[in-house]
Amino acid sequence: MRGYINAFDVVVVFSILSLALALDHQPLEDPTLDPHHQSAKSYSGYKVIRADVPLAQVPMIEALEESLDVEVTARIPKGRMLTIDVLAAPEAESKVLQVLKYFDMEYEEIIHDLQDMIQEEIYEEIENFDLRSQHQMTWDNYHSFEVMHKYLQYLEEQYPHLITLIEIGKSSENRSLVVAQVSSGTNQPAIWIDGGLHAREWVSPTTALYIIRQLVEKYEQNEAMVTMFDWYILPIANPDGYEYTRHYDRMWRKTRSKHFGENSRCVGVDPNRNFEFKWLQGGSSSYPCSDVYAGPYASSEPETVAISEFLMERKDQLMVYLSFHSYTQVWLMPWAYISDLPKNLHDLEEVANASATAMKKHNNTEFTVGTVTKLMYKASGSSVDYAYGPVGIPFAYAIELRDLGQYGFLLPKNQILPTAVETFDGMKVLAREVYKKLPKYRKHSSSNAELITSEETTELGTASDETSPS
Known part of the structure; x- marks a missing residue:
């Protein structure tokens, strides 16, 4: 060679x-x-x-x-x-x-x-579902934006003391960008998670929703996670693109904005190249038809604007930024726009390695930890760099979920739940490890820190025992 x-x-x-x-x-x-x-x-x-x-x-x-x-x-x-x-x-x-x-x-x-693989994957939307049920969300199928949104509304109705839905903006096609805030009501340091930034990566929204489910519906088992942190989770950051993949183009990646008119050949922007930090400085394209088109200008997309503003408004509270993607099973750290290493590399690696180890327990799914430029490619204008740079979130990661390429973006439905379970195992350990490092990154530790015992933080590292959807 x-x-x-x-x-x-x-x-x-x-x-x-x-x-x-x-x-x-x-x-x-x-x-x-x-x-x-x-x-x-x-x-x-x-x-x-x-x-x-x-x-x-x-x-x-x-x-x-x-x-x-x-x-x-x-x-x-x-x-x-x-x-x-x-x-x-x-x-x-x-x-x-x-x-x-x-x-x-x-x-x-x-x-x-x-x-052939797309045909095998085609979902069957539930038509004759149990009318007594208040939602259709399961983890044995890929669901529509509407089904996922209604599930969030159901949770808010049933658990108003735990979850609050916050509309942070609208997409280009006027779909709601809804963040689920899961909190004990004590204004703790916060963890942000987004899924579905890239439309075709279907397993990421379902995984983000599963984490919400575990924190809310399984609160008794995971109380310590909510006591230590507030959680802000945006399951579908690119709802227009997601719905487009379900009906028109399964491999669509970008948003659905029309910057060149209704009849344009070239639609949409890669939202993960559109954030207002080192925009269009490598690993992106100025050509509108490119899958990594950075947009006509930074923050041209309502989706990236909504996320950016929300993060910036809560910059003093946020300690962790996580963006779920697929595929390749890598746990990525800044920087994405340059090969320089982040200033707190050691702490970032410690947390990521511990979390990746936890994700291996259930199914022996291995994740590689490294910076974006080392493990993948240069990508300017990314969400992880924006979160780590201008916002100043000390633990910022992008996680590429399953698999290693056998199915790629077309991950079979029978892998939805295992992916979600192992990712939640990682979130337990991430919460524990970041919590231990809080005094180093915050001038004052949380007011109820004494409520979390060493026994409870150890429990956070145990694997989930769920094996079937409900």
């Missing part, structure tokens, strides 16, 4: 891409496109190819994304190599293989036909 790049390599790759580049420069407006009458996008013939790539050659592969119907959907660290998953359209497959073969890279096809 060739581990270097010379000028001739660049010429070869450029020649492979030249035709695609010429075809790529199309107008953003398409007067024949009616966005209100769409059919679902088919991924028939799309393949996912996994390749082991020397770090020096990663830019060559990433160049394919700008010119072909190709996306690098995952980057998995492997020593001095990077294992990447490349989603390739039928017409792009041969060009991708040309580049891989030219550089003598090892590769394999891990998904032969993406549409």
Whole structure:
């Protein structure tokens, strides 16, 4: 395998891409496109190819994304190599293989036909549900935004002393951005969790909702977690994109904002490149059709504005920021825009490693801990950098949940609950470990700190015993 790049390599790759580049420069407006009458996008013939790539050659592969119907959907660290998953359209497959073969890279096809997997995954919305039930939420299926929202409303009605719903804004398509505040009412240091920032990562909203469920419906078992911290949880940070994946394009990643008119070919912004910190300084794109389009300007999206303002308003209370994503099973720390290490790296690693160890107990699911730039890629304008930088939250992480690529974004329904359970195990330990470090990061410890005994904090580290949804 060739581990270097010379000028001739660049010429070869450029020649492979030249035709695609010429075809790529199309107008953003398409007067024949009616966005209100769409059919679902088919991924028939799309393949996912996994390749082991020397770090020096990663830019060559990433160049394919700008010119072909190709996306690098995952980057998995492997020593001095990077294992990447490349989603390739039928017409792009041969060009991708040309580049891989030219550089003598090892590769394999891990998904032969993406549409076949999508067909297997298609949800069955419950129609004849028990009318006596006040919600339809379960953890053996992927549910609509409406079902998840109604579940939150149900919890607030049943447990008003524990949970309060806060609408922090509206999406581009006027869906509510609702944060669940779980609190004992004593204004403790706080933990923030968001899910679904990227639309196609379906397991992240369900996992965030499961954590709310455990804190509220299973409060007696998890009282210490709510006594030590207030929890602010936004299960679906990109509801428009999420609903779009359910009906039109399962692999959609971005928001659904229309900055170039109703008939634009290029819709939406990557919300995780749109935060107002080091915006568009690498690892993002200014091209509106790109999946990592950073937006016409920082904080152009109502979703990122709502999150940013909420975090900033509570900057003195927030101690932890967590953003759930999928996939690759990595626990990521700042920085994302630069390879510099965070100033409190040791504490960040201690908490992450302890939490990742807890997440392994149930199903032996292993997570790798490291900075975003070390384990994945550069990504400016990210939520984790915004939380850690301008807001000043000392423990800021992005967690890529299951799996390692066998199913990728199309994680089967039978893995929803195991993913949620192991993640909650990690949250127990995270709460305990951060709580122990509070005196170092706060001038005054919480007023009721003496209520939490060492026995109770030890109990936080025990694994959940739940094995089935309810």
